[in-house]
Amino acid sequence: MKIKCCQRKEFDKKLFDLNEFLKAVSDENRLRILCILKSGPRCVCDIWENLELSQNLVSHHLKALKDFGLLKSERSGSNIIYSINDNNIDKYLKSLNIFLKKYDN
Amino acid sequence: MKIKCCQRKEFDKKLFDLNEFLKAVSDENRLRILCILKSGPRCVCDIWENLELSQNLVSHHLKALKDFGLLKSERSGSNIIYSINDNNIDKYLKSLNIFLKKYDN
DNA sequence: TTAATATATCAATGAAAATTGATATAACTA
C-alpha cells in the first residue's frame, strides 16, 4: 500500500529543510543562547559568561545558528553583537506547526 | 551582567524536556514516519515498505517516538498498529512556540 | 506442533556533531 505523503517530489526538500532547522536547535546550549538573545541583543562575552561555557564553544554555536539564519550579528567596537532573526524563526516554527499538526495534507 | 532567563530553577527542566522533544523529532526518517501516521494508523510493515527502510530500523524509530509519548500502539492480530498521540505533539509544539516566539518572558 | 509472518531487541559499527585546546585575527588602549 502506497501512502500519499511520501510520494511528492517537493516533499523531500521541505522535509530536509525542516530537519535542518530541528537539528540546528535541538541542543540545550543553543536553546539557552536563543533564550538569552530573546531578552535583547548581546555580545558574545555576555553569553558565555552567563552560560558558564567556554568562549570558543559559544562562538561555535553562535556561528551555527547564524549560518542557518536564526541569528544576526554586527560589530560594535571590539564586540560582536548577536541578535535573534525573528523572521526566520517564525518561518520555521510555522513550517513545523503545519507539518506536525493533524490533517494538513 | 546576569541575564534573567537562565537563572530560574524550573527553567532547566522545561528546557531539558523541550530539547528531548526536539531530539526525538530531528531526524528525517522520524519525520517521514510521523507524516505517514498523520494519514491514519498503520502497521509497522506499511511504514517500512513505504519508506524503503529496514524493518528493525523502523521498529527502533517507532519505539523512540512511542517511548517519548509521540506515538501510541496496539496489537491487531499479528500486527502492531501505530498511531499519532496528538495530545502530546500539540503539547510540545505549544511549548516550543512559546519558547521561541518573541518576548514570552 | 511446525512453519511462516510480524515485530522487537541487542550488540557492534559508523557517522555526525559537541566539546576542548591551541592559535589566529581584529580592535581597542596605553
Add this chain to the structure above:
DNA sequence: TAGTTATATCAATTTTCATTGATATATTAA
C-alpha cells in the same frame, strides 16, 4: 608600536545516536 581584550577558526577528541546484522518473541496458518 606593544600589550590587552573580544571573537573566530582549526584540528583532535569525545559523545551521541542512527544504522546494521543477527536473533528472539509472539501470532497466525497449515
